[in-house]
Amino acid sequence: MLRSQANWKFTYNELDGDTRFNQDLDLSPLTGRLLFQRGIFTKDQADKFLNPSLEDLHAPALLHDIEKASQKVRQAIDNGEKILVYGDYDADGVSSTAVMLEALRELGADCSYYIPNRFTEGYGPNEQAFREAKDNGFQLIITVDNGIAAVHEAAIAKELGLDLIITDHHEVQEQLPDALAIVHPKCSTEYPFQELAGVGVAFKFAQYLLGYLPEHLLDLVVIGTIADLVPLIDENRVLASYGLKSISQTKRPGIKALKAACNIEGSITEDDIGFLIGPRINAVGRLQDANMAVDLLLTENPEEAEDLASFVQQLNQERQKIVADIAKEAEALVEAGDTGENVIVAAKEGWNEGVLGIVASKLVRKYDRPAIVLSINTAKQQAKGSARSIEAFDLFKNCMEIRDTFTHFGGHAQAAGMTLPIENVEVLRERLNRIAGERLSPEDYKQVLTIDSTIVIDELSLDIIKEIGSLAPFGMGNPKPLFHLNSEPAEIRQIGSQKNHLKFVFQHKQKQLDGVAFGLGDLYAKIASRSALEVVGELQINEWNGKQKLQIMIKDMAVNTWQLFDYRGSRHLGKQIPAELFHESLAISFQKADAQQQRLPAEISPVLFQKGEVEQWRQEGFDSIILLDLPDKIEELEYLIHHLQPRNIFACFYESSGQYMEVIPSREDFKWFYAMVLKRKYFKMDNEIEKLAAYKGWKTEKIKFISQVFFELDFVKIEDGVLTPHSNPSKKDLTEAYTYQKKQNRLKIEKLLYYSSYNELKAWFNQHMVQSGSPKEEVSYGL
Template structure:
C-alpha cells in the first residue's frame, strides 16, 4: 500500500444535470463534462470561453476618473511637464512600468520611471521618494500596480503641488487616497471585470490614452497577468490568449534575449511565463534594484538586451542558490524542534528578505503546514519576512487577531508580509499554533488535489489532448484538468542524473501509455510490479525525434492493495528497512545473528492485532502451514520477502520408493552394512551422493527397519509395517522442499498468489484511509 501525498477531491462526483445545454456542442463528452463542472452552462458562454476575441474586452471608458486622468496627461504633455511612472519590483510591476512608459512616450510625454527598493523602501508609495521626485521637477506621478493604500504619501504629494494618478488592482482600504484620479477595477462600479492584474489596468489605461488598441503591449500584458496569478477569466483570458501569440513573435529586443536565456523557441505557453520568464524578472527585485528589469523590457538595442538578460540570468541563478541555502537552514531549524508545531515560524540573522516568500512556499510544500520565515535585524531588534499558508488556514485573519504584535502587516488568506519586534516572535509562534490546533484536523495538513474525471488508458490519445488544449490558457481560476487512472505498471524505473525522477509504462487491457513524474524518484522503492497503481495525472504531448505521442504527467500516486517486495537471496535486504514507518516488523523463525533491526518471533506476530505497515520475512519456516497460520487474518500493507537460503533441499531430490526398496532388499540379503567402508562403494556403484545414502539409512532407522550393532548396521527382525512418509525426517525434508519451492524458488507471481490466498481474512482498507478524506 502506498498512501497518496494529497487529499484527492473527486469533483466529478458532484451532481451534473443529465440534460445539459452543452449537449449540442461538437465537443467530446470529457470536454463537455469539464466545462459543466467549471460552471459553464450556456452555449454562448462556452463559445466565448473556447474562442476568445478582442471584442470581449470591456470599454476602458467605464473606469471611473479615466477621462480626468487622460486630460491631465495631455495637459502635462502640452505644458512640457515631467511625468514619473512609479512602479513595483515584481514581474507585474515591472511590466506595468514598461508598458506605461512606452504609452506615455508614444503620446509625446517627457517621462521617467522609479521602482522602490524592496529592502530599503518596501512596497508601494513612500514619502521620501515622492519628495525626491518633486525636487527633480516632476509635476505628475502615475502609479502602476500600487498606490491604492498610499493615503499619507498622496497627501504629501498634494501638499507639494504634485498630481497623482493611481492605477492599481490590489484590495482597497477603508480610506482611499485623495488622488487626482484612481483607475482601479474594484473602485469603478460600472466596470464589469474586477480581477485585472496591475499590468491589465495599465493596458486598459494605455488603450484609452492612445485612442486605439495597442497590440504592441500584449507581450508585456501577458507576462504580468500570468506572473501575478490572477484568475484567467473574462478579460484576463483574452489578454493571455492574444498575449501568448504576441510574445511568441515579439520584436522587443529585451524579451527576445530573455527568451533565449530561457531556451524558449517558437510557441510560448503559460508554463514558460510562470516557471521561466516570470521568476527571472522577479529575481532582479528580490536581490537588488528592479530598475534593471524595466531597462531590459524597454531597450531597443540588441547588444544591451543580451548584456542585461545575461545579468538577469546570473541573478536568477544566484537567487536559486540563496533560496536553497536558506531553505536548508530553515529545515534544519525545524527538525530540531521536537514539539511538532502546527504553524512553522523560523527566524535567523543574515537571511535575504527578498526570497523569504519563496522559502516559505517550499516549507509549506515540504511540511504541509503554514510557514513564516523571518530575517532578523539585530540593529533594530526586529524581524521582517514573509508567510505562506495551506488551504484550511486563513493566515490573514489569524494574524489580525494579534495585530498588536506587528509593526507592519499585510496580505491575504494564503500569503502575507510582516515586520515585528524580536521579542514578539515566540509569542506569535505560540498564538498562531494555538489557533491552528483548534481549527485544523490531520487532513488539513495534506494538500488538496482536485480530480476532474476518471479515464481509461485506451481513451488517452493525441486527439483528446488537442481537445483539452482548447481550454488553455490554464492558470488561476482555470486549472489544467487532472485525471484519475488505475492501471498496472508494465515497467518502472528511475531516470535523471541523480535518479530523482520516475518513469512508468502503464498497461491497461493492452493499452500502454508512458508517464513521467518529476521529483518522484524516491517513490520508486515503494512501487511493485504486477500491482494495480492509482494516479492523478495531467495529459500532455511528448515529442521525440519528430514523433508525437501522449504522455501522462504524474501529480500523485497511491496503491490501495497490499504489496509484495521481492528481495529473496539479496545480501543487502536490510537496506530496505523504512525507518519512517511506525508499525514495521522483522519476522524470524530461527534465531538470527547480525540482523540490524529488532526482530519478532512467530508467537509475537500471532498475538498482534491491528494493521501492520511492513513485515519483513527473513528466513523460511519449517512448513507452509506455519507461515499460513501467521498471515491469516492479518492486514499487512507491505510484505518484504527477504528469505536467505544456505542449505537447500530443493535440488536434492528425495529418493524414490524403488530406490528405498532396492537398498532395503540389499540389506536383507547382506544382513549387515559397515557404513564407513560400504557407503563409498555403494555411492560409486549406484552413482548416488553420500548425503542421499545417509538420508535413506536415517529414514529406515526412524521407521525401525534397521538397528545399529556397534559400527555395523543390521536389519531389524520382524519390523512393523510402516510407510516411508511416517518418518519424521522424511516429512521434514518433504515439507522443507515444499517450502523452498513455494517461497524461495517460485516466480514473483506465484509467490504473490500464495500469500494472497493466506490473507483471506484481511480486511480491505477504506478508501478514506488511502486518500486521506
C-alpha cells in the same frame, strides 16, 4: 500498498460530460467534461472560452474613479506637469510600470518612473520617496501594482501638495488612502471582474487614457498577468491568450533578447512566462534595484537590450545559488524543531530579503506547511520577509487577525509580505501555530490534487490531447487538467543520473501510454511488479525525432491494494531492498533469527516469530513485513497474515542449508537400502556413507534421511554409528515416521510458498487477508 503523497479530490461524476455543446462544437466527451467542471454549461460559454476575443474585455469606464483619474492626467499633460509612475520590483510591477509609461509617453506626458529598493525602502510608497519626488519637481504620482495600503503616504502626498492616483489590485485593508483617485477593481462595485493583475489594471487605465485598445502593449501585459498568478479566467484569459500571441511575435528588442537568454524559440507558452521570463525579471528586483528590468522592457536599442538581458541572466543565476543556500539553512532550522509545528516561521540574520518568498515556497512544497521566512536586521531591530501558504490556510485572513504583531503587512490568501519587531518573531510563531492548530486537521496539511477525469488508455489519442490543449493558457483558476489512470505498468524503470525519476509504460491492447514521474525515483522499490498502479498526472504529447507519443506527466501515485514483493531465494537482500524499507518494515524469521543476519543490513535485527507477539506488532502499526524464511508450520504464517494484515509483503524465503529442490526418496530407494542392510547385516554410517553416496549417485543427506526413518519405525537400530537391522520388525508404513512426516510437510510448504508462481503465491496470501473497502475508500487517497 503505496499511499499517495497528496489528497486526491475526485470532483466529477458520470453526468459531467452530458453537456449540450459537445456535438455543436465538435468536442470529445472528455473535453466537454473539462469545460463543465470549469463552470461552462452552454454553447455560448464554451465558444467564448475556447475562442477568447478582445471584444469580451470589460469597459474600463466601469472602474471607480477612472474618469476622475483620467481628467487629472490630461490636465497634468496640458499644463506640462511632471508625472511620476511609482511601480514595484516584481514582474507584475515592472510590466505595469512599462505599460503606464508607454501610454503616458504616447500622450506626450513629461513622465518618469520610480521603483523603490526592496532592501532599503521595501514594498509600496514611502514618505521619503514622495518627498524626493516633490523636490524633483513632480506634481502627479501614479502608482501601479501598489498603493492600496499607503494610508500614511497618501496623507504625506496631500501635505506636500502632490496629486496621487492609485492603481492597484492587492487586497483592500480596513482604511483606504485619501488619494485623488483610486482605480482598483475591488473598489469598483460596477466592475464585473475583480481579479486583474496590477498590469491588467494599468492596461485598463492606459486604454481609457488613450481612447482605444492598445494591443501593442499586450506583450507587456501578459508578463505580469501570468507571473503574478492571478486567475486566468474572464478578462485575464483574454489578456493572457492575446498576450502570448503578441509576445511570441514581439519586436521589442528587450523581450527578444530576454527570450534568447531563456533559449525560447517559436511560440511562447504560459510555462515560458511562469518559469523562465518571469523569474528572470523578478531576479533583478530580488538582488538589486529593479530599474534595469524596466529599462530592458522599454529599450529600443538592440545592443543595449542584449547587454541588459545578459546581466539579468547573471543575476538570475546568482539568485538561484542564494535561494539554494538559504533554503538549506531554513530546512536545518525546521529539522531541528526551531520553527513551529503547524506553521513554519524561520528567521535568521543575514538572509537576503529579496528571495525569501521563493524559499518560503520551497518549504511549503517540502513540508506541506504554511511558511514564513524572515531576515533579521539587528541594526533596525526588525524582521522582514515573505510568506507562502497551503490551500487550507488563508494567510491574509489569519494574519489580519493578529495584525498588531506586524509593523507592515499585506498580500493575498496564499502569499504575503511583512515587517515586524524582532521581539515579535516568537509571538508570531506562537500565535499563528495556535490558530492553525485550532483550525486545521491533519489532512489539511496534505497537498490537494483536484482530478478532472479518470481516463482509459484505449480512449486516448493525439487529437484528443491537442483538443484538451485548446483550454490553454492554464494557470490559477484554470489549472492544467489532472487525470486519474488505473493500470498495471508493462514496464517501470528508474531514470536520471541519480536514478531520481521514474519511467513507466502503460499498455492496453494496441495502445501505449508513456508515463514520467520526476523526483519520485525513491518509490521504485515500493512498487511491486504486476501491481495495479493508480497515477494522477497531466496528459501531453511527447515529440522526439519527429515522432509523437502520448505521455502522462505523473504528479502522484498510489497502489490501493496490498502488494507482494518476490525476493524468494535472494542471498543479498541488503542490496536489493533499500535500507529505508527495512526500517519501515518488520523483518520476521521463523527459524533462528540471527541466521538471517548475513543477508541483512548490519543495523537490522530480525525478530523471531512468536504467536504471542503478533498482537503487539499489529498495535505498533507495521504496514510491511519481510518474511526471511519458511515456517515449519503453515499455520504460523496463516495466523501472522490474518492478524497483521500487512499492506506490503516481502517474500524473501531462503535457507542456507541448501535443502531446496530435494524430494522424498522413492519407495524403491527405501526397499533397496533395507535389502542392502539385511544382506550385509550392518552399515557403518561414519565410514561407508560417502562410498554408498558415490555408488548410487545419492546425496549423503538422502542416506541419513532413509536411515532415520527406518530407525523411527524400529526397522533398524543405530549404535556407535553402526546401523543394523532388526530380525523381526513390525509392519509399519513409512508415513508413520516423524521425520518422514516432517519432510512431507516441508515439501508441501516449499511447493506452496517457494516453488509456486507469483500469481499462485499472491492468491494464497489473498485467502488469508481480510478484504475491506473499495479503492476509493482507502486511506491512501487521504479522503
